[in-house]
Amino acid sequence: MKLSKILQLCAIVLLFSSCNDTEEDAYTPLPSTASYPAVEAEFGNSVDLNNLANYANQTIPSYITKDNSALNLISNKIATLGRVLFYDKKLSANNTVSCSTCHKQEVAFGDNTVASSGVNGTTGRHSMRLINTRFASESKFFWDERAANLEIQTTMPIKDHGEMGFSGLNGDLSFNDLIVKLSAVDYYKELFQFAFDSEEITETKIQIALAQFIRSIQSFDSKYDVGRASAPNDGAPFSNFTAQENQGKNLFLTPPQFNATGSRTAGGLGCAGCHRAPEFDIDPNSRNNGIIGTISGNGIDITNTRAPSLRDLVRVDGTTNGQMMHTGVITTLQAAIGHYGTINIAPGNTNLDPRLRPGGNGQQLNLTAAEVNAVIAFLRTLSGTDVYTNAKWSNPFN
Known part of the structure; x- marks a missing residue:
């Protein structure tokens, strides 16, 4: 593994351990008096920070023994932020593409076109379905395993010239420009404060949140x-x-x-x-x-x-x-x-x-x-x- 990827993984682990909720806190809703006007204005009832959806404590069958989430345990707060990031087209350079563009819920978080559309063309490979990614021994991602783990994978499409366009190359804006862009969005100020006790947005926090949401997508009702x-x-x-x-x-x-x-x-x-x-x-x-x-x-x-x-x-x-x-x-x-x-x-x-x-x-x-x-x-x-x-x-x- 390249040194840069090792350092990035270490940063994820350190940030998660210092910012993430305890297991007990992850299941405890905030008092109903808490107010998040920007989140409420943007999302209405679809994102209720006082009544969180259950991402952290879902039922897992006893015969399922593989779990690759140990370094980034799911919390309801952070996974809720991850859901918003996953669907937000602001994560693309021209506000037309989100993670969900290539990973659609109606087709098991995959795509029903051979090559998915990006901001500057189409993907080089068919988009992989994202079902039960948590329950696997293989921790590397992409078809060719070029991402050392899911956390690192989550921002690679954002930094790809063809996919979401914040590559910093070929005339593209950089990932730092994305952070500046998101930092000016009022609902992200509230969501990052809610999830990480700080409005500051970093790539590592985005990776942690997106990975938690993706790992929460599970299917055991077959x-x-x-x-x-x-x-x-x-x-x-x-x-x-x-x-x-x-x-x-x-x-x-x-x-x-x-x-x-x-x-x-x-x-x-x-x-x-x-x-x-x-x-x-x-x-x-x-x-x-x-x-x-x-x-x-x-x-x-x-x-x-x-x-x-x-x-x-x-x-x-x-x-x-x-x-x-x-x-x-x-x-x-x-x-x-x-x-x-x-x-x-x-x-x-x-x-x-x-x-x-x-x-x-x-x-x-x-x-x-x-x-x-x-x-x-x-x-x-x-x-x-x-x-x-x-x-x-x-x-x-x-």
Whole structure:
């Protein structure tokens, strides 16, 4: 990790430890007599600082054990500020783009266009869904893991010339100009005082707040969660699943067996080798999945080794939450499974995950139609409903 990123992470930890609420304080609303005229004027009832939404103490199933929030524990105050920052177009140079432009609540905080629109063009990769980012072992961010953690990631799009335009390069304003801009906004004076006991705005405070809000976005109300809650482990049959859904779960969890040429002879699909139940987060040791194209169509990109959780990959009814993969080249679950069914090792791909090239050959899963349909049925059980409509994750400017 570069020294600058290490120092930035240290600053986040020190500021959080000195400014953040205690766990008890995080759940205690302020007295109803507190007044925040600028916040009330801008947001009305959608942001009520005297009656905070619950970000800090949400129910987490007992079988969920991964949690990467230890250095930045969620508080209701700071996550509330993070929500406003996430949706505020003032964070872009021309006031037209916010974080939510590329990460839309209605599509599981992803995007339903291949390349998301920025202030000076479009993104180089498809925008990743932001579901259950807290519940993952992988702490690095972006498809190519270029951000050491979520905190650092949150301001990188703001400082990108194409995305939000405060790069300080190519004639852009600098991030310091953004801080000056936000410091003049009355509702931010109240919100930063409320969250950090100081009106002063810094990049580290913005990172802490945005990361807390993003980590608060969780989805555990799926059919899978109902079944897992009463099952002794992931491999046991779920009583609320159909036979097809249980078959798909077994295929997802069970590793395949291959012959010398990389052709499956027995076992399942082994999806869980990289997408690990019950969080369905990506294994941090994963390499790329064989899709090495670019949105622009120029050259190859073998550095994409991260992926979002498979939760809410689609909606309960099977409707997709936008395109899949860093290029957006996959648009259906059938196509996604089909990709892994036949892995072709493209020239120049020196970073293909070894689990996809048994014996040095691209895997051939020899999938049947029944197996494909079963895995699709199972993947649909990973989708909930609350995350799409819950007001605490919605746009407060509406």
